[in-house]
Amino acid sequence: MTYGFIGAGNMATAMMKGLLHANVDPADIYVSSPHRAKSLAEELHINAADSQTVIDHSDIVVLAFLPNQLTEIGATLNFTNKIVVSVLAQITIADLNQAIPNAFNVRALPNINSAIGQGNTALAFADNIDAAQNKIVTHFWQLLGNSVTLEEEQFAIFSAIAGSGPAYVFKFIDALTKAGVANGLEETQAASIATQTVLGSASTLNQSDSDAVTLMNSVASPGGSTRAGLDNFEANQFDDVVAKAILATVNHKHA
Ligand SMILES: NC(=O)C1=CN([C@@H]2O[C@H](COP(=O)(O)OP(=O)(O)OC[C@H]3O[C@@H](n4cnc5c(N)ncnc54)[C@H](O)[C@@H]3O)[C@@H](O)[C@H]2O)C=CC1
Ligand SMILES: O=C(O)[C@@H]1CCC=N1
Incomplete structure (x- = not known):
């Protein structure tokens, strides 16, 4: 399984460290960011690349930039048929389906304790995700700690207590x-x-x-x-x- 991160800030870094903590091979992790990807890749011995290359190499693509960047980044990249996991707070499945229409979208709200396998993450799945894809995504989050499937209406309070x-x-x-x-x-x-x-x-x-x-x-x-x-x-x-x-x-x- 290969994992790609679009964004290399605090949350992405915590998740990448968590994958390494769970003994994922660093060669299977890809990251893009206009700011920090290269230095982070050197530090963690993972792969830095441009965003489209990251998407093309990854079985699971994690969106970990700021919420207000979704429309622009979604329009400039091709996510066709990818499992896309967004950790963007307040971005709904409907928002994801609109910005990235050809993907299998998952909404996640993690926290930085993912870095040591002690994360606590809420998940919501788009309707087009099948049981096998659900299992892949659930297993991915289990590498980083605890995860629960949650109604989207409850993401705001989950984010306040578990995310913040x-x-x-x-x-x-x-x-x-x-x-x-x-x-x-x-x-x-x-x-x-x-x-x-x-x-x-x-x-x-x-x-x-x-x-x-x-x-x-x-x-x-x-x-x-x-x-x-x-x-x-x-x-x-x-x-x-x-x-x-x-x-x-x-x-x-x-x-
Ligand atoms: N920090 C936290 O504990 C949590 C953060 N989140 C979510 O995670 C996301 C990231 O938050 P933070 O890591 O805190 O912010 P951050 O500011 O540390 O990271 C943002 C990252 O996006 C990158 N970026 C900016 N433009 C980009 C582009 N065009 N392509 C690729 N990457 C680009 C930046 O270089 C930076 O690495 C947000 O959407 C936030 O809602 C969710 C739960 C917890
Ligand atoms: O501060 C934020 O917006 C994000 C959401 C939860 C934690 N950090």
Whole structure:
């Protein structure tokens, strides 16, 4: 199986690293980009080429440029009979079918954790995709982590929580780190403590039969310091802050 990427930015790079992490042969990965393809190809030992060559060499073509570039790029390249997987946020199957009418189109919304095989991706398939093609695409995403088929109406909220979510988790880790530094820790040490805490907590929740609130309360000993902190989060309407940020994410329209 050969994999082509049109675009070599943050998301494409994460996916290519994820394929290599899953032991895909670097010789089977092709990338095009007017900006970074050559240096990335040298770094990852994959193939850089112009976009049409990438398409022609690939069994699966991933569109990983910005959403507002679809019409122009779709009109200048020939994708006939290719399986095309778009990761362009907010671009629907109908948009893809219009811009790339002769292909087998898939809408995907991944996240950057694909780079280490820990991705979380939503998928929607065009009507002309058959069972064998569906299997090929599903297997491709399984190399990069978890994937689910989702109604297109739910892509916006999936994108906010799973696609943008890593940024929000990194923001929380950064806030913990800053608080650690403000209270006397050295920065690298504070970052390491915060990161390991988030990593361990997500794993504990993932391996537990409990929900997040039950585990949260299990940390707060009666009359202890955690309850003081949780009360402070509550007083400052932490849930409301998160809900508003997610709503802003969901409602944002790409230029
Ligand atoms: N960054 C993320 O975590 C996620 C990004 N996405 C989607 O991935 C897409 C790319 O986003 P990022 O990687 O964050 O942006 P980015 O700005 O890092 O990458 C965009 C890439 O497109 C390339 N490009 C521009 N014009 C091109 C052309 N004519 N032909 C080929 N390549 C061209 C650029 O050189 C660059 O490599 C977007 O559509 C975004 O909605 C989806 C989910 C998560
Ligand atoms: O920021 C963005 O538009 C993309 C969609 C999800 C994550 N990054």
